[in-house]
Amino acid sequence: MRKKIYISSVLFITLLLIGGMYYTLPYYVSKPGMAKELGPIITVDGGYKDEGNFMLTTVRMGRANIYSYLEAKLLKYEELYPLEMILYKKETEEEYNARQLHLMAGSKLNAIEVAYRKADLPVHYKYKGIYVVQVIPGMPAAGKINAGDRIFKVDGHQFSSSEKFIEYVGTKKAGDKVTLTFSRNKITKTETLNVERFKEDPNKVGIGISLVDDKEILVDPKVKVRTDEIGGPSAGLMFSLEIYNQLTKEDLTRGYQIAGTGTISEDGTVGPIGGIEQKIVAADKAGAEIFLAPNEKGIKNSNYRAAVKTARDIKTKMKIIPIDTFDDAVRYLEKLKEK
Helix, strand or coil, X not given: CHHHHHXXXXXXXXXXXXXXXXXXXXXXXXXXEEEEECCCCEEECCCCCCCCEEEEEEEEEEEEEHHHHHHHHHCCXXXXXXXXXHCCCCCCHHHHHHHHHHHHHHHHHHHHHXXXXXXXXXXXXXXXXXXXXXXXXXXXXXXXXXXXXXXXXXXXXXXXXXXXXXXXXXXXXXXXXXXXXXXXXXXXXXXXXXXXXXXXXXXXXXXXXXXXXXXXXXXXXXXXECCCCCXXXXXXXXXXXXXXXXXXXXXXXXXXXXXXXXXXXXXCEEECCCCHHHHHHHHHHCCCCEEEEECHHHCCCCHHHHXXXXXXXXXXCCEEEEEXXXXXXXXXXHCCCCC
């Protein structure tokens, strides 16, 4: 009898422990990720080689279960965020992931444009369609169109931008129909949907999707940026430096291991990101000697100041450098002494 009770107790506790792994809480947890060399990720045809490395830094982000929640409460460089701080209103996790992947795609385009223009090389774009990042529940597109779909025709017409698509649908009346031609997992599909008024704004009509342009950048020499499932825009600065370094004979790394982070806009402005503290920890563990951090024009709570504070806290020898623009980064690197 005692043996049966013991076995039952062990099974019950085991099931509880396993269940704790799969029961998600209304939080996201972020922790230090990795610092990954960009040389193997980015390839410019006929590009120059470098002696050191530019490195992409990441954070690991995911839904919290009981164990990761407790771990984040105990460990200093792990953070908890309520769902509403991560997901847009009515946004699903699938849509969040699609949005992050598209932000990465946009980051790559901006990085390529900035690097090629800095190298005095021409840049052109080819419009491919509309990338769906969110589908609004209760609207006609719900259940028919998914986040990640690429719409390239509406009623048989192709448009040169998402703005043109919005203008076209906006000329319709509630009850009218539109036929969308789109690709999903490389398969072409069509759906005919009613146009309806938005509940939040009855003066506007639509089918209920949030969208952005899907376009391809055309440059010579060609460049490939392989990011797999890495999402978000925070690698923009480091992408642009690696691409520019391969385009120009002078090696900006000077033999150093250089990590960093920051968004990049089309004009070369470097923007702030989340998780700078975790990225400092990741870069230090990877052996980075220099870290380029968004300066945000020196504001009090800038990424740069947070990075400096973390660097002191973990007692790293890594130099933290404030960066406002792509040109700032290039000027700093050009002045580095050879290692």
